[in-house]
Amino acid sequence: MNDLSGQVAVITGSTSGIGLALARAVAARGGDVVLNGLGDPSEIERTRAGIEAACGVRVRYHAADMRRGEEVADLVAFAKHELGRLDVLVNNAGVQHVEAIEKFPSEKWDQIIAVNLSSAFYAIRAAVPIMKAQGRGRIVNVASAHGLRASPFKSAYVAAKHGVIGLTKTVALETARDGITCNAICPGFVETPIVERQIADQARTHGISKDRVVEEVILAKQPTKRFVTSDELTGLFLYLVSDLGASATGGSFSIDGGWTAQ
Incomplete structure (x- = not known):
């Protein structure tokens, strides 16, 4: 479970937060990583080079805009071209806007659906043929407790995360006999x-x-x-991408301090 040597992971939204924690976890266990996300270019390069030097693995960066399907597909193709394969895809990129439905800006709705939901579709669509050819793959979608429960003033985010759960289940069924698993992690805050x-x-x-x-x-x-801590999410993530997690597919794994148990 702790050895990812020779594997390649693409993690969207990995220049900070949860995505960066998962990228560091992969690299620390010998896996190569393609980072993606927003931020100051010099800071991103320092992060990339720092992980590469500390872990002795290959770390690349691709600046795909998650609002654009063709750029998301190019991110996946870049990983295969640069690092030779694709074993783990993590759809983590996300944005948020909090507003009452009658005041919710239409451009914010479009942005949140594109980044939080549609980007996962485009990445998975590009990754599955590569994983099928390899006979193995792990797809982890970072959803949210809001993929299972609603809260007021978050119409676009809740809709997108519910969509991620549905997408996860469908992909799991389609790839069940291909050595590929597709699961969702549903963190609380x-x-x-x-x-x-x-x-x-x-x-x-x-x-x-x-x-x-x-x-x-x-x-x-x-x-x-x-x-919830990033380390706690990392533990669940490592199980799902390991051989021990081979029969876990189509699941939505809550790690939310008991939120969705209520």
Whole structure:
């Protein structure tokens, strides 16, 4: 479970947050990685070079815009061309906007559906033929507790994450006899840049302090009353991409401090 030597992983949205934690986990276990995401180019290069040097693996970066299907497909093709294969695909890229439905900007709806849902479709569509030819592949879609439960003021995000769950199930059924698994991880709130922005948005919307947002809004639904950690997500992820996880496919794995148990 802890040896990914010789494997290649593409992880979208991996220049920060959950995606970067998963990329570091792959590299630390000997796997090569293609990073993708937004940020300052010099900082991204420092991150890429730092992982490569620390772990002794090949790390590449591709700046695909997750709103554009052709660029997402090119990201997958780039991994195969540069690193020779594709073993693990992680669809993690995500954006958020918090607003009442009657005020929700149409451009934000389009952006969130494109980045959070459609990009996963385009990446999977490009990756499956490569994985079928290899006789093995692991697809992990980072969904959310919001793929299983709804919250107010998050119409696009909830719709997209529910869509990711449906996409996961369909791909799992289609690839069940090809040595490929497709699963969704459904985290509760993890302390990441997207959540930090959400805290600020909620503070503005409700007219309260950020500390109160964390206690009364963000973590109100998590019985543990603490953020899920990146290390906890990494443990589940490593199981799903290992040989031990070969029979786990089409699943939506909650790691949310008890949120969806309610």
